[in-house]
Amino acid sequence: MKLRPLEETDLEFIHELANDYSLMSYWFEEPYNSLGKLTEHYRNNNSGESARRFVVMNEQDKVGIVDLDYIDFIHRHCEIMLIIKPEFSGNGFAKFAFKEATKYAFEVLNMHKVYLYVDVENEKAVGIYKKQGFKNEGVLREHFYAKGKYKDAAFMSILKQEWLKNE
Template identity: 50%
Template sequence: MHIRALEENDLIHIHELNNKLNVMAYWFEEPYESLSELKSLYQKHIYDETERRFVIIKDGQFAGIIELVEIDYIHRNCEIQVIVKEEFQGEGLAQEAMEKGINYAFQILNLHKVFLYVDTENEGAVHIY
């Protein structure tokens, strides 16, 4: 498993995840986003220094996404988010991706704090965090 920067051609996979109610509920966001809207947001945020988005790759396949958002360089903190596609869940990818995302935040961005919000009913996520 490795992570790499999100590219525009990955948006079709993000679109699939963003349109699943059970997935977006864990991110406390509304599902059902159009691909056109997603592409527009990608273009709008491509140079945004307060975000870093990575895709999780397993055996050459898109397996999920890990994001550092709300990056605050003054207070040196950010929020982290992760989604692993259902067919890749249970393989430890979320935990490994979290470690890589946190290491990136601390070692590359030189932040001091990484936080997240989690639905306490999402037992798998609570276990990882």
């Protein structure tokens, strides 16, 4: 298992994930993205400082992606988002990718806080986040629309000093 930076050659893989309704609903995003638009976005925004995107690898297989988004270098916080292809679920990839990306946020980017939004009904993900030391800061009522209804989202985070205690 390893993480590596997203490359332009990974865009077909990202396109596949980004157009899977069942996966994108976890990110509360619409699964509508053309490969051309994705390529254009990559070329125009890849050098920006507001995001870091990684591909989760197992040997030669691409198994998922983990993003650090909305990186704020003034307030020193960012959002973390993760998708693992369903056929690779249950093999520790989510735990590994989540831990490595959080480590990158704190050790390389010097973030003070890493946060996320998660569907309160996604008990598996909430469990992974809690095991990594993330704390629930509250619930945003009917904050996202996914799978035909409004969903409550837990806002969870971990501070650098909390993460250091768990390391």
